[in-house]
Amino acid sequence: MREITYTEAAREGLDEEMARDSSVFVVGEGIGKRGGNFNTTLGLFDKYGPQRLRDTPIAERGFIGMCTGAAMTGTRPVVDFMFFDFILDATGEMINQIAKMQYMSSGRLKMPIVLRGCVGVGGSSATHHSGNYYSFYSHVPGWRVVLPTTPRDAKGLLKSAIRSDDPVLFLEHKLLLNTRGEVPDPDVDELIPFGKASVRREGTDVTAVAFGMMVNRTLEAAETLAQDGIRVEVIDPRSVAPLDMETILESLAKTGRMVIVDEDYGPAGMGAEIAALVADRAFDELDAPVRRVNGVHTPIPYSPPLEAAVVPNRDTIIGAIRDLVAE
């Protein structure tokens, strides 16, 4: 299979969906001729023109609210927002309007909107360009929240997101954008469903559920631990909402131990939710308490040593898993 980057794969998915359905359009800042801050739309302006690749004023609340109205009336907007932090101004539109529109109209309106862009800590991006925030949106009824970690998943999940009649937050960790991986040929119309986890490494001693960039860090940790005979099963849920608890619980039944590795904050986060669900549904499977490894509960600092100090890394993950195995 050919290898391309995460961004190339997602762009190919967008291109295919725009070719397939003329009601799909993209808005954002610099996504027209310029091709996007992260090359998300490079080359598409020449194919689809300024109507369907529409540069916007810097008015995140405005264009997300506008795209809400577009999604209510027959088109399928893709909002290319660059950094998740930028659309916090649109939180009201996202929670009060987008998430509730299908419900309030008793299903007579659909909400086929995709908001896509970067999350995550890295590259001294500092506190206004490093937010994760996805656990907030898993709390709100009405959103699909996806966090692809491989190029293949980026493409397949973006295609599913664009075809979905539900609103989708498509979140790309900034450190994954240039990673390479195998992706099926362009003529393979692969759609990856929401709520289906991917078992990225099989193991029998510990289940590690990891999100976003932490999947890669946990895979590195698992490789090192394997040298000491600790076999870690690494699960990438791929979507935060819906969450594939079945795959997670199946793995736990095999290992009896679980750690959740998440760069996002711990309090009221994904790890807390998974641990609560495990306690509820699979308490008897546990041979040890569920452990969480999270980003530090702080605004994200700029200076490289400070930034590195607030994110889980290979060593902190290894430490947590060794402790868990010793319980």
Place this chain on the structure above:
Amino acid sequence: MQTETHAGADLNLDTLLSLYRGMLSIRKIEEALVRLYQLGHIPGACHTYIGQEAIATGVCAHLRQDDVVFSTHRGHGHAVAKGVPPEEVIGELLGRMTGCSRGRGGSMHLFSPEVGLMGTTGIVGPNLLQSTGAALSFQLLRLDRVSVCFFGDGAVNNGAFHEAINMAAIWDLPVLFVCENNMYATEVPFAYATRNTDVVARAASYGVASQDVDGNDVVAVFNASAQAVDHVRGGRGPYLVECRTYRTRPHAEGMRDVGYRTQDEVSQWKQRDPIAALRTALYNDAMATEEQLSAIEERVTATVDAARETAESSPFPDPSTATSHIFSE
């Protein structure tokens, strides 16, 4: 100030009577809702449109069913004018399954996409953005449909107004912004909340065509809207109409209506009632007799009474359906 409706200037009798009937329908429905609220039959909020009926009626008279309307928290009148059946509006406020939102919404969440009512809203501002988005859809799909946003003077000081009108302007989107300036954002006077109370001037500053009218004169609203809808449907970009008006009841039923306006002010505006103004004009211009107008009123009253009875005898939604329609799949 006086509202003087000039009936016979350039409208034929059928149109005038249709406007009369339209305003009266809204008024009678609102009066029925007020009574139901006072009897404790409406479990939630009820913001009436009484005093502002000329605006929804005059604007929606120019809309097709496939044009869309985005409304406010004071939106019963827009729903009725856009064609939502009275029993569905009353039923929704009563929380019945037959309500236009199937009991999920109440006063501030009326939806009827089948007739182009894309929602009333509990939040001030988002409707401006959504109406702009609908206009973007129509432009992208090359449809000659028109998107209309009703909003109050309160929304004009919200960022959504500026972001929406700016985007509508730069892309020449087919959206009609109708400002219902009733002078108070809940109970905060517009004149307090801004240094510039001229909404038309704000439109001009974004390069958007606009005009202001007496919002209690249905003929004036009708004529201004004719021009505005023609402009928008003709692909000449957005348009703003500022309608100066007044709500004569409290912000919401059951709320204290003192401390921010005088009874004298309310009385003066009641003298400018849009329905009475048209009735007087029709009578004075000898276009309709008192008997004709009273016959219309009786028919409207009978229709609304029947709608209320239908709504009151409709079932409540099944509690087991409380979580349906969160997602499409």
